[in-house]
Amino acid sequence: MVKQTIQIFARVKPTVRKQQQGIYSIDEDEKLTPSLEIILPRDLAAGFVNNKRESYKFKFQKIFDQGANQETIFENIAKPVAESVLAGYNGTILAYGQTGSGKTFTITGGAERYSDRGIIPRTLSYIFEQLQKDSSTIHTTHISYLEIYNECGYDLLDPRHEASSLEDLPKVTIFEDPDQNIHLKNLSLHQAATEEEALNLLFLGDTNRMIAETPMNQASTRSHCIFTIHLSSKEPGSATVRHAKLHLVDLAGSERVAKTGVGGQLLTEAKYINLSLHYLEQVIIALSEKHRAHIPYRNSMMTSVLRDSLGGNCMTTMIATLSLEKRNIDESISTCRFAQRVALIKNEAVLNEEIDPKLMIICLQKEIQELKDELALVTGEQRTEVLTDAELLQ
Structure with a gap:
């Protein structure tokens, strides 16, 4: 059993030239944990004293500044989690942050250059590469891709048709067995024998995702997406089977509705997004308080699916994506505060081995x-x- 708190990392998005950059500093002293200091600009308005705090300091496992490339992110954040999954432990990587701060870029990657590949394609490459090296064990890999949009679950890998809209996809529902294990009904599992097959599944799922243009971001993801790699391995002649799953989660962007100026359909989406992130926050607050008997996992679909990842049998890592432009300073501070709460949660990861009766x-x-x-x-x-x-x- 491995007991550890959730690892938190920060990634700062490069600023657009036209935007005013907020002032921040990264202190990476070798003896101490790295800290990010965000300095609030002082508005020297006509003569009154401004008593607002001038700076906020947050501690992270590691902070990646604007120059960090996708390779560095993978090596430092995703590779250790992928290694533990290959060893038989469950893993989760969450990306959290405001709209337009680079969550999808970090998790899935950019489409233009090969070097822009994100955590999911790099993790798939790494896992299949390791499985090929290890010829002594028999491995099977399955993939599922779940989208949670307006509190409804959809299977992005539905094989029966090419979806013209998200509502055509099969709805995924949750049910709980007597042992309180969560099962997802209608979520298809697809076997991937090679890296190419796995990447094709990722591409198919991404094509079906709910994306809309918002004033903050041209291609804002309006839903939470959970890409899961299920690995099972056994040695020839042995009756012991190891199962492990790796969730790669791209949360929808948190945003202040008044600031983005959205209405109609986008407003409905924003309400649902903010509500599910609020429930996620409630679960995290409940987990970080020592003597809480009840953790409200059942409030939303996302917290139900991620029950294991938060305070359960899992090695969890969170990436807080920050857009430190002057107008986004408030949002960045609240993202960092959320990350600090997450860092208090302890998970107990257990090796998932079982004996196959047959x-x-x-x-x-x-x-x-x-x-x-x-x-x-x-x-x-x-x-x-x-x-x-x-x-x-x-």
């Missing part, structure tokens, strides 16, 4: 036959199945 029966039958043959060799006579009454008595 394989166990085959092994035992084989062992019985070997023992019978051995016995026949020693006594010189082939045994009949049933013992006589005298033998039973003896």
Whole structure:
């Protein structure tokens, strides 16, 4: 069992030239944990004293400044999680931040250049590369892609048709078994034997995603997406099977409705997005308080699906994406505050091993036959199945 708190990282998005950049500083002293200081600009309005705080300091495991490339992000954040998944532990990587701060770019990547690939394609490449090296075990990989839009779940990998709109996709529903394990009904699992097959599934899912143009971002993702890689492995002849799953989560952008000036459909979406992020925050606050008996996982679909990842059997990492332009300073501070709360949560990751009963029966039958043959060799006579009454008595 591995006990550890949720790891938090920060990534600063490069600013557009036209926008005024907020002032911040990154302190990476080798002895201390790296900290990010956001300095608030002082409005020296006509003569009154401004008593607002001037700066905020937040601690992270590591802070990636504007120059950090996708390769660096993968090596530092996703690779350790992928390694633990290959070893049989569950893993989760969450991207959280305001609209337009670079969550989707970090998780999925940019489409223009190969070097812009994000965490999902790089993780798939890494996992398949490791599986090819390890020829002594038998592996199977399955992939699912769930989208949560306006509190409804949709299967982005529905094989039956090319969706013209999200509402055509099958609705995914949640049910709980007596052991309180969450099961997702209508969410298809697709086997991927190679990296190419897995990337095709990712591409198909991304094509079906709900994306809309908002004043803050031309291609804002209006939903939470959870891309899951299910790995199971066993050694030939062994009855023990290891299962592990890796959730890669791109949360929808948190935003202040008044600031983005949206209405109609976008306003409805923003309400649902903010509500589900609010429920996520409630779960996180409840988990970071020591003596809370009830954790409100059931309030929203996303917190139900991520129950294991938050305070459960999982190694979880969160990336806080920050857009430190002057107009976004408030949002960035609230993202950092949220990350600090997340960092207080402890997870207990357990190795997911189980014995396959069918394989166990085959092994035992084989062992019985070997023992019978051995016995026949020693006594010189082939045994009949049933013992006589005298033998039973003896």
